[in-house]
Amino acid sequence: MNQDYIVPAPWAIIEEGFEKDRVKSSESLFSIGNGAMGQRANFEEEYSGKTFQGSYIGGVYYPDKTRVGWWKNGYPEYFAKVLNAPSWIGIKVKVDGESLDLNTAKSVSNFRRELNMKEGWLGRSFEAELQNGVKLKVQSKRFLSLEHDEIGAINYEVTPLNKDVSISYEPYLDSGITNEDTNWDDKFWNTLSVEEDGNKAYITAHTMKTFFYVCTAMANTFTVDGKEISLTLSTNKSDTYIGHVFETDIREGETFAIQKYAGYITSFNHDQNELKQAAQKVLDTALDAGFDKLLSKQKEDWAEIWSMADIVIDGDVRAQQGIRFNIFHLNQTYLGKDSRLNIGPKGFTGEKYGGSTYWDTEAYCLHFYMATKNQDVARSLLTYRYNHLPKAIENAGKLGFKDGAALYPMVTMNGEECHNEWEITFEEIHRNGAMIFAIRDYVKYTGDYSYIPEKGLEVMIGVARFWKQRATWSAQKENYVILGVTGPNEYENNVNNNFYTNYLAKWCLEYAVEHCKNVAQEFGSDYKRIVGQTELKEEELKAWAEVAEKMYLPYSEEKGVYLQQDGFLDKELVTVADLSKSERPINQKWSWDRILRSPYIKQADTLQAFYVFEEDFSEEQLKKHFDFYEPFTVHESSLSPCVHAIQAAKLGQMDQAYAFYLRTSRLDLDDYNKEVHEGLHITSMAGTWMSVVEGFGGMRIKDNTLSFDPKMPDAWDGFSFKLNYRDQILKVAVGKNKTVFTLNEGEDLDLLIHGKEVTVKAGSSVEV
Template sequence: MRDYIKKDPWNIIEEGFDPALNRISESIFSIGNGKMGQRANFEEKYSGSSLRGSYVAGVYYPDKTRVGWWKNGYPEYFAKVLNAVNWIGIDVHVDGEELDLATAKVESFTRVLNMREGLLQRQFIATLPSGKKIQVRSTRFTSIVDADNGVIRYEVTPLNFSGSVRFTPLLDLNVFNQDSNYDEQFWIEVSRAVSNGKAALTGETKKTQFHVAAAFDLALSLDGAEQALQAETMSQEKKVANVVEIQVAQDKTVSLFKFAAIVSSLYSDKTQIQSDAEKSAAAARAKGFDTMLKEHSEAWVQKWAECDITIEGDVAAQQAIRFNILQMNQTYTGEDERLNIGPKGFTGEKYGGVTYWDTEAYCLPFYLKTTDPKVARQLLVYRYKHLQKAIENAAKLGFKNGAALYPMVTINGEECHNEWEITFEEIHRNGAMSFAIYNYINHTGDSAYLAEYGLEVLIAISRFWRQRVQWSERRNAYLMLGVTGPNEYENNVNNNWYTNLMAQWTLNYTRESLAYVQQQHPERYAAIMAATKFGEHEDELSIWADIAEKIALPRDEQTGVFIQHDGYMEKDLQPMSAIPKGEYPIHKHWSWDRILRSCYIKQADVLQGIYTFEGNYDKETIRKNFDFYEPLTVHESSLSPCIHSILASSLGYEDLAYKFYLRTARLDLDDYNHDTDDGLHITSMAGTWMSVVEGFGGARVKQGQLHLAPALPKQWQSYSFRICFRGALIKVAVTEQAIILENESDVGLNLSVYGSEKSLPARQILTVARD
């Protein structure tokens, strides 16, 4: 754990420059707008350790899978989120001497991520080897109003001399991915152009042939007065630049404005993509820095008005939750059904792909409750559009008749993960896809989604489960053999409780959905029956009902808890407190063989299932399972602490709930797992939001009604959050004495508070005493 980020409710602040922390800060201070993102690399050249990263949504490269022993069914490639054109670069020379913070003496360094406005700011004083001292201030944002544009204001002030300042703003496609198999570069130059104050560069990805064009348009001012810009031009393979030199008197400030545009062939025709980028950069330049910043800031203010969480009395917790909300909104906007949420978002390259099961299990609840329902709907449509690929993925593994296995890792619907115990065995992801459909409909009331998209997905997934189980005469039950649950510290196990539970639930929900669509949308039902050839091969409804009734979901008679998987209770069940402190995290200190034989859980399996279907279990059952499994869980998955926090809240374990909340909330800010330098854990950030709203706030949706049962952590004086629910926007404020519900919309709502029915008319406030 590191503790160098200053605590502040609305800002992420780094004071002082420590090169050893720079790559961590590059992740933490990342910015994005759903269409592109940028790590917090320096604009000026930096020869120290840095992971340069500029990412464009939906653009990827299918890097050849590298494994020592090829197995049938392995995907041919691993999709890489590509490091794209470096658009932020501005080399700086002072009287011919290069500015490089790796060689300069740096003082009063401050880096700030202004979360209220989505703004990255940096300032420092540097003494160059010659003794010349300058002050530098930079301001950068990726506009959420003009989503193709990134804008930089870069200011230099000579402090102990008068002399020349030379800026070299550039576009550079000589970029690398840190995880490329053979140090390969993935971009080919298509075209470039450069003129006074302007430049453009277009690249094409190898194999996938995406085009990305970048352009910039410049402006220059001296002490606030705009200057005529006379630039030399530079043009070479994969790189274009302007060279702008100006004389600056001591204590005067020169400002370079770089208006950039990044356009991909997802949105622009390849024949005119560079022209489109040039026009976009010129339009940004015409609008001007101040106007673009004002519009961008106002848009962020509106976002915060819908999704902010306030916490009084705990600055660390307040800062952390806003940081998580910021990154979620920077990563995904729901405007394009072809895009999704990668585990690192726009902050790094690790893991590859653009979506895991994390999206449905963790991210969907955040978007369901914080914004327009169409945003969450787009996440589901994304999966629907990949249904045929999911059927092909299953067919590669031997499944038939339209059975679908959604990929563990994907960018276009094809499986691209190459670890056998995950690619072939971590099939619980299918359950997350089906539950997401139910979760969306239960929250929004959009039952029409079943007929339009959802039912086809449910049928295909149910067909997979039907073929994946096998009947055991000895146990008089359907078994699921050779799987890996969410807990990846146990591979190739039989009857993982969570996986079997998700299969059972899906089979039952699909049967209910078939009956609903048949009754409410008969024409669409007939079309689906014909398209899926439903029931032509066997009596699917009867078989699904039989499997759901008889699937193995064993409970331990001695302890009364659900058994995580066959054989788990035969392990040496020593609590994690028995592990010597010097051996954490165990995945960095133990052999894989030792981990697999141990009882230790990377992330909740049984508890994940209980969280998902909490309403099906009484408190005593939940308590027994939590008390049994929590001491055995090492939380070495970023997705684990939030589930424990939510369940601990529901059980009244206040200290544990808060402990797990803070761990998930500050996972990246405090670099808990010593891996923030690779990028942020975006999907676990959604879990942090769940920890507050579903955990401390007790928010649930039961049979289409919103239920609240807020608790107040003793570390907090009060807190508040907002929930979008069926057209209403409800602000929930929790104090020591009361729950204050404010309906900020024109839609009235009936809801339950501590189990008591309440009516909350439009634009009204309701106060309820704390239970």
Template sequence: MNQDYILPNNWSIIEEGFDADRVKSSESLFSIGNGAMGQRANFEEHYSGSTFQGSYIAGVYYPDKTKVGWWKNGYPEYFAKVLNAPNWIGINVEINGENLDLATCKSVAHFKRELNMKEGWYSRSFEAVLQNDTQIEVKVIRFLSLDIDELGAIRYEIVPVNTDAKVVFKPYVDAGIENEDTNWEERFWETLELKNQDNQAFVVARTLKTNFTVATYMHNSILVNETIADVKPVEVKKEAHSISFSYEIAAVKGQKVSIQKFGGYTVSTNHKEEYLISAAQKIITQATDLGFDRLLENQKLAWAKIWEMSDITIEGDVKAQQGIRFNIFQLNQTYLGKDSRLNIGPKGFTGEKYGGSTYWDTEAYCIPFYMATKDQNVARSLLEYRYNQLDKAIENAQNNLGFKNGAALYPMVTMNGEECHNEWEITFEEIHRNGAIAFAIYNYYRFTGDYSYIPEKGLEVLIGIARFWHQRATFSTNKNKYVILGVTGPNEYENNVNNNWYTNYIAKWCLDYTYAQIEKVKSEYTSDFERIMSKVTLNDTELQSWKNTADNMYFPYSEEHGVYLQQDGFLDKELITVADLDKSQRPINQKWSWDRILRSPYIKQADTLQGFYFFEDHFTREDLAKHFDFYEPFTVHESSLSPCVHSIQAAVLGRMEQAYTFYLRTSRLDLDDYNKEVHEGLHITSMAGTWMSIVEGFGGMRVKNDTLHFEPRIPKQWQGFSFKINFRNQIIKVNASHQGTTFSLEGETPVKVFVFGKEVVIEPNNIVTV
């Protein structure tokens, strides 16, 4: 049974009614971020119930020493932790001498949370009766500024309902925080300095080992009936890691009293350490000059601009509409492409699970979203992120695998280019991630038409990856083919298998593609070619050896079933389909031992079908149908990355009911908590797959020969859907309904597209109906 307490709404995520059992899930679902920092939707006031406190700063991490029972040679030294950052949102509240705590109130009524995705703010309101019988109404609104990305703002309003009340607001900043997922119960921060003046406070803290220094700041204003009052703190409390102020207000019954709190972080990655406090003071001045209301208006305008390009509309299905907007909203909260040092963490700013910031998810799922909804430079920055870490990838292959000659193995999880995933089966067996990084270079050129990245930077990455595949493949005299042994494919429910089809296929493709790009750069970009060759010392003998490996790669195949086998031993398994699996055993990753999972036929996520998705034009639709029909019945979709691929392929095959079901699962994975783990944080990177399932699945968008192709298909549950694509600086809007599809163009020159194989020319500011 999936959770279903989120109310259907086109533009907001809404929860009504207070339920302590839902607090952690809602803390994830109502998370906010602005690309530079983010936070779970923790209560500002003290809450003694079960909660997962989490504030996060982009790029700030800690190398938590790997914890394993038995150390194997080659284990990463540490598992990167996205750090729980100092808390700036805290505002404890005392009413007539009693602390406000929703876990201990006599009653809580009319509790409501709203995450307004259209305008980029989060609010919470409720009525409560405290143990001392004082009844109050509370309304809180908070947001993280997109314009000033080191600034957050909170307005916390209280109205005493049944009596006059002495209200004490106790705002604080606190660096004495811990991570939920620390391996050794270590503290990750040391506090360096506490400073306050007037209504401002600053706590400067530094991370251990990585030495990121952060000033966490706050500025408070007290309002009585909407007007800022000249109220100073009656007490300033300094402790080892925190500063708190106390503001006392005598509120008459029915009178609104409020605190406005500006806060956030200035970080040593952006400012000199000695200027962190003065940088925070400048932001406070900027914020107080504008004021809360103006900042909120600016927030609405900034989000309107994002939605103008990235919105997808769905008519006639509120839950489907809410799902896609939630996904697009969270992707934009996590990464806006402003800072090329950053990447997209699988949990974004919503939780600590998965530690590191960069997985193959970025290349396989996220780049298409950012290419099509933003400027192409955003996607190029994501490619450059990997180029900048090429030396570390070469070190990784050399030091851990003994590879030579500049072979590069990119990490499964990384913050700075070093591998920091602590499971052996993933770190050195799930090598297919190298292929996704190469595929993203190809995909970027295919979509943007910008070849310049390849001679400037991309070719060096491709050569390092090709060298890796060449050395990782082994010649089998038994098969008279090259084999790749001891791997884990995208389906992590099979470890240490031989000849995972997807891995072998993408390895062959990488070798062929790199060979072709070397030839192209050699003939068309001579000076770049000479510069690269002087760095990588590549000769014709090595190139011919690559070609030989690619031409003779082994692919396991079943004549009986007429399909490529996921790996050599797949047919040795007891092939019981998911439909015949007892529902009480799901999800198997929470019910079964790892040994039982590995011996089962169950597929965590698209594996062979991932290859059919990437290389669709290498196969016929009949091939796809045969492989889909064979593998989908064994797929449990216990990876967030799985349903979107299956939705796209079901749509290609015209199986709209299946495509729709998979779409709902991917778009509402967290809202409906399909995998029973939303309390740990949201699945940010798979949200890009949700976008793909509409644009590439139902919209049927592909790029072939520098031209956009569409095959729009519409689920019967919808009246229509629309999306925009920024294709080579021409913005095309697609609007599909059961009556037909319209195309319009925001650009200067006509664009030729193909719809179901038929050429259509879209003129600027003109609507074409097909």
């Protein structure tokens, strides 16, 4: 049974009624962020019940020492932790001396929480009766500014309902925080100073080992029934805490509000010796603007994002809510402003998975940012990996690879591998190929070939060298084989000749040879520079071509399909349909030994190859492989349903495509995998966008031309989306009987619609 307490609404995530057992889940779902920082939706007031406190800063991490039963050569020395940063949202509230705490209140009624995705704010309201008999109405609203991304703002209001009371607010900063997922209970933060200056307070701390310096700062203002008042403060202070206490008498029915402005100033962006001065300026900016003006600008900034990124679905509010929830969180996580940052699997919503970057960025997220932002943002994502090439070569060296071979990490913060499960670190090497097909996808979509001679070719060379050395000549098969790997299906470890990995290696080698020759011919000076830097030799290209040509691809003549790996048909091929629901999810119900021996597939694996290299296979081949592998797929990875949705739509299996779409778009809202309390699945949210645009919209690039093959689920009345294609803004509106293409910006654009050429004139529409 999936959770179903989120109220369906097109532009908001809404929770009605207070249930203690779903507090952690809601803290994830209602998280907010602005690309530079983010936080789980923890209550501002104190809460003594079960909660997962989390506030995070982009790029700030701690290298927690690897915890393993035994050490293996090549293991990374640390597992990067996304750090729970000093807390600034807290406001202790006391009414006639008693703390407001929803866990201990006599009663809580009319509880409502709303994440307004259209305008970018989190709101909450409720009524409570405290143990002392006082009845209150509480309303709060908070957001993290997109314009001033070092600051957040909170407006918190208390109205006594049954008597005159004394109310005290204690807004505070606290650097005495810990991570939920620490390996060794290490202290992550060293607090340097706790200071105040009038109504402002500051805590300066640095991370242990990595020495990121952070100044957490706050300032507060107050109103009664909307009119600003001045209050004197007293201070509670310790080595890691500062709270400013403000108290006043409030009559029954009056509303006493605090406006708290706070945030992070970091050495990521400022001189570490001038953080307090920078924080003062940020607070002054917020105070000068005030809450309402900052919120008004927030609404404008989100309106601009939505004008390009929105997908409208008519006639299906759950589907509409799902896609907007995904698009909203993607934009909260990464806006493309800083090429040092990337898209973490949990974003700013939790700590699981450690590092900020997986292969998810290249395989899933690039398409979304390329089409809804611009080519510069997409180029930044590629440049992030180019900048990490020396570390990728270093990572490969630790595993015994030589001569400039590069192995990109599975999990990273700074280019170093920091994932410490052997079956992932050593064996899930397919991630290396994602770096290359991301370059291909960028060039195909943007038409910007210049990236390859400038940066991309060096990455291709490093990756090709890795595949050449990782392949083994099999005298028995008279082909090159790749042994001891884990494919995208992590429910098979240490297998030989995973089809996706072998095909990807073959393709990477061929692609590197092709573009070495092309750059040598068309960009001679760049090629000379690259050869000088990489010490590339002509015979290497011949060796790469030979390995590619003789790469072994496991195939079953009997089944007429490529095999996921050599031993797949040795398994007892019982489909998921014949697996009891009480056994699901198998990753929580079965031993790992049992999973590894089963035929069950965590996510698209062989079918991942049919997605990434779609042009290499016929539709008939896709159908045969889809019909063979999908019945064994348990979809226990967040990255699985989107690929299957796209392929089912291509095959015209629309009921399946729609079911997969709902699963990917509402994965967290409905908590399919029973783990939303740990945080959201941010990177797979880009797959939801792909499900609509590439699945139902049928968007592809064919022969350097934008192509569409639109199809619509029966549950929908219509859907529309926009694309920024080579600086031309195209709107696609799919209806029951027609599709309308409107070119909002740019010059005349040639399209392929169901395989036929159509030209859309600038500023006009074409109806098909």
